[in-house]
Amino acid sequence: MTHTVLITGATGMLGQALVPLFARRDDVEAIFALTHACEYSDSSCKVTPVRGDVISGPALGITPESMREILDRTSVIVHAAANTRFSASLNEARSVNLEGTKNVLAFASRCPRLKAFVALSTVHVAGKRTGIIYEEELDHTSGFVNSYEQSKYEAELLLRESMSALPISVLRLSTVLGSSTTGEVGQMAAIHHALRLYYNSLAPMIPGEPESLVDLIATEYAATAVEHFAVGHFHAGRTFHICGGENALTLARLLELTREAFLCYRPSWRKRAIEMPAIVDLPTFELFARSAEEVGDNILRNSVAIIKHFVPQLAYPKIFSDVECTCSLQAKGLPNPSVQEFYPQVVRWLVESEWGEIGTLAGGAGV
């Protein structure tokens, strides 16, 4: 059986990695790469760039000339488009993450050959829950740290409602850090900006406990897992955690590794003698953040703004169970690379490229 894949968010951090993986497969005959970006190019002849946007209604902004062909041919939809900006207002986040999902579902319902609808989500739909979070769980009333979490949770509720009508699987990813082989970061996210704040002595404290787990995954693993569950191992009605699970780093260890990597890859950083951010309780962090917002100048206010929308998640310690996911992936010989090993490589890439501002490293062509 061959597949025609429609990917939304094709130019996003994960979308960029997914398109070439699908293009490489013999059983994928065509890929429609939906993107609102003005320019998009891919060397594979299988890939057809499609201008559109998930917030543009059920037609996804696709021109009528292209619409019929895409509807008729699409057998797999990978819905990767999202607003991942943690500081977005709830309305802004819902506009893409909830309404966008609603539009893609409506579009999917018009695809006669559709066999698989894979929705990318986040493990943080668990919001402020603590403890072990299992893959099949969703409903809770614990609240959320930011609008991204809440809007993705609401989107998952919608997806579950639609599972009776469409072949839907939800893949919840933890934080995609960067390439496990080159360290390259395709797109800067909040965690990368936070590391830069630490590097520049602008990160005084982080809420949480030293033993709070920080779940990070490599781009290759994330992309390979999505490919695996979208084509060949699709399970309608199921939810999987693509994450580090029990192998996630503790916050204390993460900070140690960061410091070690800064010292190793930028030895001159040592002379700054910058302290590691203190791990504090949430009220202390919130008091600092509020104070900086009240009186700090722009640099300090912006620094706080970068971290305040996501680091409070660490004050709600949890472990994401990924038993179902790893069983399926390991059976196929797809191991999850050790974050302990690839994390320093990502920090190296960030330091040496000055957070992507001065080009890439030799041999740094990642996914």
Next chain:
Amino acid sequence: MARAPDSGQANSLVPVGISAIQYVLGSDEISLEELEARGMLDSPAATLSEFGFSSARLSRESSYTLAAAATSKLLGATGVDRTSIDALFYAGATPSCHAVVTSDPRSAFNYPVAQLQYELELTRATAFGVSQLGCLGLMASVMLARDFLLSNENASRALCVSADVLPAGCKREMMYNVISDGACAVLLEKKCGRNRILAYRQITKGYYWDAIARKNEITAAYFPTARNIVRDALADAGLDSSDISCILPHNVSLRSWEILLGLIQIGREKLFAENIAKMAHVIAADNWINLQAATETGKLCHGDKLLLFTFGFGANWACMVLEH
């Protein structure tokens, strides 16, 4: 982390304690609203009020005059023999505090510590100026005085004084803190069990030497560095945070203390914050003014473990642990 010389066993056998403290403040008490009206604040008065300040003390006198007044007050109150003072340490945060300048450029060599030694007849006291430590000057002087006493067998008393007066019309807000003028004198005595020094830690981070350019970085570095130095000083004293009866702060904003208390896990009720509103931040003198004030109000009991923490531009963090 830099650590002050450890006197080891000698310290426990020959305790050095702080036997007397006296201070004077600038004579003019100016409200936040008035400071704001005079253009002497960066932040709104209402914000600084929320941060725990209500007024500042401004001096019409020179820093030297305040230093002499505080020292005379201490000598008068204690009745101590002036010739028994073996060392005099004079601290000031700004260069102008360390010279009695006239129109002759060579007057830069006219040092107030020598003038003070002469005018107050501290004839046996060896004089030292302690500078470039910002608000840490007096605490560092106390530590240097302790080491002086321990390393000189025949020495028994040392006097430390700090004096700071900002230029007239100068902004009175620095990094969200309201600044006052004042001077404080501290007497250390060998074999004195009162306010015995149990531990001292000081750390300098030169990366932050440019306090204006690195204002934001200093604000961010302040808290984790403070947390670490408090932790290390407590460990040196063989104590943990629960052993501390009272924190004698430098009078920076109450808000920043509330944040720091969260980091060092000591309850708000242990912070002696009574002077922050009315006195504001008297540069290097705060911790010692607060020690004296807490003593006078009967808040402290014999044997209480006291924690003094301060930060000074430079950039220096320091923490001292005393046994009352």
